[in-house]
Amino acid sequence: MTTIDRDASGPEDLQKLHNDLAEVWANPAGLKALTIVNHTTLGLRFMVTGMAFFLIGGILAMLIRTQIATPDQGFLTPEIYSQVTTMHGTVMMFLFAIPILEGLAIYMIPKMIGARDLVCPRLTALGYWCYLFGGIILSFSMVLEMAPDSGWFMYTPLSSSEYSPGLGSDFWLLGITFVEISALSAGVELVVSILRTRTQGMALNKMPLFAWYILAMALMIVVGFPPLILGSILLELERAVGMPFFDIAGGGDPVLWQHLFWLFGHPEVYIIFLPAAGIVSTLIPVFAGRPIVGYGWVVFAITVMGFISFGLWVHHMFTVGIPQLAQAFFSAASMLVAIPTGIQIFAWLATLWLGKPKMKLPMLWIVGFLVIFVCGGLTGVMLALVPFNWQVHDTHFVVAHMHYVLVGGMLFPLMAGLYYWLPLFSGRMPSETIGKWGFWLVFIGFNATFLIMHWTGLLGMPRRVYTYDTGLGWDIFNLLSSIGGFVMSAGFAMVLIDIALHFRYGKPAKTNPWNADTLEWANKLPPTPYNFVSLPTIETRHPLWEHPELPQEMEEGKHGLASADHGRREMWGTDPLTGKVREIIHVPSNSWWPLFAAMALAIVCISLLLRWYPLAGLGAAVAVVFLLRWSWENGVHPKAAPNANVTPGDPPLHSRTMDGPGVWAMTTAMIANGSFFLSYLFGWFYLWTISPEWRMPETSPLSLIALVIAGGALMGGAALMEKSVRGLRKQQERGLAFNFYGAALLGGIQFALILWVMVRANLAVTETSHDAILMVGLYYALLHSALGAVLSLLQGLRVGYRYVGLHAPFEPVVVAYFWRYNVVVFWILVVALAVLPRVIGG
Amino acid sequence: MKAIVQRLNLTHPGHFVGGLTLWSIWFVAIYGGLSVACAVVPPEPDQGAFNHINITLLLLSLVTAVLLAGLAWGCFQEAKQHKGRQHFNAFVSAWLYVFSALGVVFVAGPMVGLPPCL
Numbered sequence: 001m002t003t004i005d006r007d008a009s010g011p012e013d014l015q016k017l018h019n020d021l022a023e024v025w026a027n028p029a030g031l032k033a034l035t036i037v038n039h040t041t042l043g044l045r046f047m048v049t050g051m052a053f054f055l056i057g058g059i060l061a062m063l064i065r066t067q068i069a070t071p072d073q074g075f076l077t078p079e080i081y082s083q084v085t086t087m088h089g090t091v092m093m094f095l096f097a098i099p100i101l102e103g104l105a106i107y108m109i110p111k112m113i114g115a116r117d118l119v120c121p122r123l124t125a126l127g128y129w130c131y132l133f134g135g136i137i138l139s140f141s142m143v144l145e146m147a148p149d150s151g152w153f154m155y156t157p158l159s160s161s162e163y164s165p166g167l168g169s170d171f172w173l174l175g176i177t178f179v180e181i182s183a184l185s186a187g188v189e190l191v192v193s194i195l196r197t198r199t200q201g202m203a204l205n206k207m208p209l210f211a212w213y214i215l216a217m218a219l220m221i222v223v224g225f226p227p228l229i230l231g232s233i234l235l236e237l238e239r240a241v242g243m244p245f246f247d248i249a250g251g252g253d254p255v256l257w258q259h260l261f262w263l264f265g266h267p268e269v270y271i272i273f274l275p276a277a278g279i280v281s282t283l284i285p286v287f288a289g290r291p292i293v294g295y296g297w298v299v300f301a302i303t304v305m306g307f308i309s310f311g312l313w314v315h316h317m318f319t320v321g322i323p324q325l326a327q328a329f330f331s332a333a334s335m336l337v338a339i340p341t342g343i344q345i346f347a348w349l350a351t352l353w354l355g356k357p358k359m360k361l362p363m364l365w366i367v368g369f370l371v372i373f374v375c376g377g378l379t380g381v382m383l384a385l386v387p388f389n390w391q392v393h394d395t396h397f398v399v400a401h402m403h404y405v406l407v408g409g410m411l412f413p414l415m416a417g418l419y420y421w422l423p424l425f426s427g428r429m430p431s432e433t434i435g436k437w438g439f440w441l442v443f444i445g446f447n448a449t450f451l452i453m454h455w456t457g458l459l460g461m462p463r464r465v466y467t468y469d470t471g472l473g474w475d476i477f478n479l480l481s482s483i484g485g486f487v488m489s490a491g492f493a494m495v496l497i498d499i500a501l502h503f504r505y506g507k508p509a510k511t512n513p514w515n516a517d518t519l520e521w522a523n524k525l526p527p528t529p530y531n532f533v534s535l536p537t538i539e540t541r542h543p544l545w546e547h548p549e550l551p552q553e554m555e556e557g558k559h560g561l562a563s564a565d566h567g568r569r570e571m572w573g574t575d576p577l578t579g580k581v582r583e584i585i586h587v588p589s590n591s592w593w594p595l596f597a598a599m600a601l602a603i604v605c606i607s608l609l610l611r612w613y614p615l616a617g618l619g620a621a622v623a624v625v626f627l628l629r630w631s632w633e634n635g636v637h638p639k640a641a642p643n644a645n646v647t648p649g650d651p652p653l654h655s656r657t658m659d660g661p662g663v664w665a666m667t668t669a670m671i672a673n674g675s676f677f678l679s680y681l682f683g684w685f686y687l688w689t690i691s692p693e694w695r696m697p698e699t700s701p702l703s704l705i706a707l708v709i710a711g712g713a714l715m716g717g718a719a720l721m722e723k724s725v726r727g728l729r730k731q732q733e734r735g736l737a738f739n740f741y742g743a744a745l746l747g748g749i750q751f752a753l754i755l756w757v758m759v760r761a762n763l764a765v766t767e768t769s770h771d772a773i774l775m776v777g778l779y780y781a782l783l784h785s786a787l788g789a790v791l792s793l794l795q796g797l798r799v800g801y802r803y804v805g806l807h808a809p810f811e812p813v814v815v816a817y818f819w820r821y822n823v824v825v826f827w828i829l830v831v832a833l834a835v836l837p838r839v840i841g842g
Numbered sequence: 843m844k845a846i847v848q849r850l851n852l853t854h855p856g857h858f859v860g861g862l863t864l865w866s867i868w869f870v871a872i873y874g875g876l877s878v879a880c881a882v883v884p885p886e887p888d889q890g891a892f893n894h895i896n897i898t899l900l901l902l903s904l905v906t907a908v909l910l911a912g913l914a915w916g917c918f919q920e921a922k923q924h925k926g927r928q929h930f931n932a933f934v935s936a937w938l939y940v941f942s943a944l945g946v947v948f949v950a951g952p953m954v955g956l957p958p959c960l
Contacts, residue, residue: 204855205930296934299858303934304941307862311869323959325896326876328952333869336945577855578927689881 017533017557020564025116025530028590035590037121038529039106042128044425046103049132053095056139060088062489065449069482071470081466082149083168087142089152090172093268094179095135097410098221101275102127102186104417105214109190111424111520112208114199114538116531116571117587119661120189122594122630127185129598130178137605138175141168148172151464153261154235156246156254161239167609173236174605180225180232181601184672187221190214192664195576199519200560201537202579208518208541209292212299213278216306217271222668224267224310226676230683231260234776240611243765243772245683251769253691255320256683262313263679270309272406274302276413277344280366283420284348286516287363288355291542294347301340301347308337318389327386334384341377345370360514361435365416368443372408376401379454394464397457400450407446415439415495422499423513427525428506434498441491448484452477511551517542522551534559535572538579561650568641573654573661583654585661586641593630597623628794635798636808644807655810658729662814670821677825680780681832684773695768696841701761702774702834710753710785714826717746717788718819725816728809736805740796740812743819747789754782777833784822791815850913852920853928857935861910861942868906868946872899880959887960895958903950907943914939 027036036042063084067076076084106124110117118124141147148168150159159169194215198207234245235257244250246257285292292298314322314330348370357363379401383389392398422430456477461468468474512521521544523531536559540546553559561570561584573585600623607616633639635655644656654660687694720743724736758778763771795815798804804811850857876899885893917936921929 203927205927296930297937300934300937300941303858303862303938307859307866308945310866314873323876323880325952325956325958325960326873328956329869329873329876329949332949332952333945336948339941689878 014557017562017564021530021533022528024564024567024569024589025528027529032590034595035125035592037125037588037590037594039110039118039121039124040527040529040531042121042124043103043105043107045128046106046131047100049128049135050096050100050103053091053135053139054100057088057091057096058489058492060084060091062485064088065482065485067466068468068478070479071468071472071475073467076466078466079149080145082464083142083145083147085464086148086151086168086172087139090138090148090176092406093152093272094176095131095138097272097406098183098268099131099135099179100414101217101272101410102183102190104279104414105190105217105275106186108421108520109193109211109214110197110571111523111527111531112518113194113197113202113211114519114532114535114572115193115197116535117569118189119193119197119585119587120185120665121587121589122591123185123189125591125594126598127182129595130185130601131182133598133602134175134178134182134605137178137602137609138171141171141175146171153265154257155261156235156257159235159257160246160254169239170236170609173232173239174609177229177232177236178601178605180229183221183225187218187225188665188668188672190218191222191668192661194218196573196661196664197571197585198574198579199535199538200572200574200579200581201539202574203539204577204579205296206539206541206579209281209295209298210275210278210518212302213274213281216302217274217278219671220267220271220274220306220309222672223675224264224271226264226672227260227679227682228264230676230679231257231264234260234683236608237772237776240608241766243775244767244769245687245772247769248691248693250767250772251687251691251694252772253687255317255690256686258317258320259313259686260679260683262316263310263682266313266316267309269405270305273409274305276369276410276417277302279413279417279420280348280369281344282518283362283366283416284351285355286420286514287360287366288351288357289515290351290355291517292347293350293354294343295541297343298347301343304340305337308333308340312337315384315389318386319393324386331384331386335381338377338381345374361430361432361439362416362420362514364436364439365412365419368439369408369412369416372404372412372443372446375451376404376408380405392457394462395457396453396461396463399463400453400457403446403450403453407450415442418499420514421520422502422506423509423525424520424523425526426503426506427509428502429509429513430502430506431498434494434501438491438494438498441494442488443491445484445486445488445491449481449488450484452481452484456481512544517545519543522554524555530564530569532559533557534562536560563647566643566645568643568653573651581651583651583657583660584646585654588633588640591630591633593626593633597626597630600626628790632794632798634803635811636803655808658725658809658813660810662810663817666814666817670817673821674825677780677828680773680777681828684777684832687769687773691769695770696837697770700834700837701763701771702778703757703760704830704834704838706753706757706760707830707834710750710757711823711826711830713746713749713753714785714788714819714823717743717750717792718816718823720746721792721812721816721819724812728806728812731806733799733806736812737796737799740792740799744789744793744796747785747792750785751782751789754778754785758782774833777829781826781829784825788815788819788822791818847916847919850916852913852917852935853924853932855931855935857913857917857931858938860935861913861939864906864910865942865945868903869949871902872950875899875902876958884959885957887957889957891953891955891957893958896953899958900950900953903946903953907946907950910939910943910946914943 027038027041067073067081146167148171150164157163194211237243238245245252246254311333315334318327419430456474459473461474509525532554534554534557536554543550568586570584570586572581573583574581600619603619604616607619636642641653641655644653720739724739763775765772765775795812879895914936917932921932921936
């Protein structure tokens with residue numbers, strides 16, 4: 001693509017380029033700062049908010065340790081203690097660990113892969129607001145002393161309305177689901193950004209390892225979170241409406257919740273670990289002064305972990321009464337995961353061995369990680385053995401193991417990364433002295449707390465008991481653990497003081513202060529909103545080691561896309577495998593819509609909590625209107641990219657092609673949707689085959705004929721959408737609007753028929769889980785038919801406004817993908833819900 | 843055989859996920875199959891480990907392991923013939939197929955000794 005000879009142009013030209021970029025990518029101040037969609041700002045907001053929740057979670061941990069420091073304590077009541085333990089786990093896992101790592105990825109990925117932003121900036125903003133509002137709603141339950149108290153995994157029936165009649169469980173279910181919208185948003189756009197916006201020449205095998213880790217994490221979020229979203233919806237429906245999904249008497253099964261929770265919960269451990277390991281794989285080569293040993297083996301290990309972690313969920317359920325052979329499958333699979341973990345650890349050790357490590361502050365935290373995580377991994381292999389697992393189940397041994405893995409495997413690398421990238425965030429260096437004090441206090445305090453907790457557990461102390469009698473042999477160990485906990489807190493206080501002080505007293509950082517190899521250090525310190533003045537061609541894994549002059553050249557606008565007078569926010573759209581440039585991706589600018597949509601969703605969340613269903617319905621409708629309006633300002637809309645002019649020699653804008661990032665985003669979103677759907681099918685077949693009181697009616701209440709006609713309408717609509725796309729590929733746009741309106745009409749017919757089937761079935765949703773789960777399936781199909789119809793209708797309208805046509809053929813491709821998905825899942829649903837019961841019977 | 847290997851395009855990074863996807867499908871099939879079979883057609887408890895359920899699951903495992911081993915072999919062949927990006931892709935895929943095949947053998951191992959529905 002274009003490489004600009006800036007030497008020939010004067011400094012005025014360069015200054016104009018900087019000014020143009022600054023104007024196009026400007027972040028507004030004041031109230032309008034709420035409209036910012038830029039990844040740098042939002043990544044920082046995610047991380048700062050995550051740190052705030054970390055402090056809340058930490059205070060809760062100290063309350064726990066104070067209560068059980070000595071026997072027979074009355075510092076907390078049993079009710080409050082249960083709330084505190086539940087919220088400690090919930091806050092740390094859902095409001096701190098995942099969001100802060102997502103924030104780091106959101107901040108870092110575009111800078112590392114040579115892009116100017118993530119591919120869907122408004123989705124980043126929506127994700128942030130959903131996270132913030134969901135976190136506030138959930139945390140507010142503590143202020144009201146109504147916090148959830150059934151443990152962070154909310155096992156049924158303890159969390160069901162019979163045993164948890166207050167609003168605590170509802171706060172958890174609705175708040176967490178809200179927060180998970182945020183996680184899924186980040187997951188989708190990180191996948192697409194890494195695959196489609198790497199700078200020119202950056203083939204997959206030249207990508208920084210951190211990007212590999214984040215790609216795996218993001219895909220795991222996309223697949224792993226929907227089972228919990230489904231579980232939360234089902235449990236909330238059971239609590240609010242009385243649909244007995246987890247109630248044995250109504251044909252449900254409480255173990256279904258455990259399956260759905262751990263289908264999410266175990267991969268989540270790796271969702272947290274992988275980005276942290278990505279930090280380790282980034283930092284060790286920098287401080288060892290050499291490339292990582294076994295780049296390909298590390299990619300191998302990342303891929304294996306991403307998959308195998310989904311095959312381990314039952315090892316959290318070894319004591320619920322599963323056949324021994326099935327336990328053996330999961331025990332073996334749990335041991336398999338030690339192989340990729342071991343490969344990474346040996347790759348890191350070999351890199352240190354062959355390099356010349358410099359023990360700077362970030363490296364201290366890395367060494368701490370290696371020690372603690374290896375210990376946590378070893379106790380993990382112990383827990384994978386079924387007989388040992390039975391012995392220590394629900395004891396402090398499990399709590400200690402979990403903290404060794406999560407704190408060792410996530411928090412230590414995160415702290416290393418925080419110190420490493422601090423000069424990028426602020427332009428200043430941290431204090432080595434205060435930082436080392438912080439590290440040693442945390443390291444000593446952590447081991448004093450949790451190493452000792454292994455022994456408390458082996459002596460039989462159960463988890464989540466609010467007190468214990470003296471004389472059981474636990475007294476001294478609990479006291480030492482509590483002292484260790486407070487030492488660790490003092491360490492984190494030192495770290496916070498160091499970070500706070502460095503903004504004022506830290507030495508200004510020089511360019512690339514750690515002599516790193518990756519592109520984020522080609523930014524200014526701190527970075528501009530557009531990251532890079534020009535986008536380089538990168539054909540090496542170590543661009544700054546091999547081309548130290550690169551940051552200067554990029555700053556002088558000597559590489560690609562060095563123009564902004566067109567007013568668009570641009571970056572390269574590249575081939576996911578080779579890194580060859582395909583198109584110019586233009587991303588939207590600042591907007592109120594993400595905030596407004598998140599506020600409407602927050603109203604839905606609060607209304608559902610308070611059982612104000614009409615207001616919840618109104619809020620949902622308003623949210624849909626906001627989201628559709630947001631989607632309207634796309635492509636050639638005057639607020640997006642009405643002008644398609646590009647520099648001669650550059651590729652076209654993505655909205656003028658048929659393979660922009662939206663297609664990839666839709667595909668990735670449908671993977672998440674498919675995971676939700678498969679979880680639903682799992683629930684249906686699980687209850688059918690396992691639930692002891694399952695009641696299948698003699699004849700299916702669903703009209704098969706009506707469903708088949710509805711399927712016919714759906715296929716007709718999908719065919720019209722495909723015809724439109726084929727026509728656009730052949731440069732024909734005749735009848736485009738007609739096809740879209742036709743598809744919308746057929747989608748409407750499908751909607752009406754499903755509604756008719758639903759009403760006619762007269763399902764007793766509060767009496768049997770069979771009818772309840774049928775109803776959920778029908779609602780799923782109903783929502784999808786409605787969405788397909790509305791999206792096609794909007795496409796028809798956009799043809800009229802000339803936002804879609806031969807000049808802008810992109811959007812129909814995206815909508816056609818959705819219709820394809822609809823066709824597949826609808827027929828699977830018909831077979832599963834209406835055909836198989838007729839063939840097999842109850 | 844050569845034609846099959848060429849058609850599979852084993853230097854494509856899609857094969858990074860190919861072996862583990864097959865492993866996952868196999869894993870769901872044996873766990874789900876075991877659960878359904880134990881609910882619908884449980885064997886007599888005195889039959890021990892060698893009964894219709896375990897034998898069926900073992901055969902499925904054998905077929906899966908052989909398929910994965912074959913794909914690993916194909917990837918190694920491709921890796922030898924290429925350099926750079928394509929070598930990297932085929933080489934990493936090959937070891938992922940090897941891991942998946944060994945993963946099938948390792949996880950299926952208990953079927954030889956444990957009865958299915960106890």
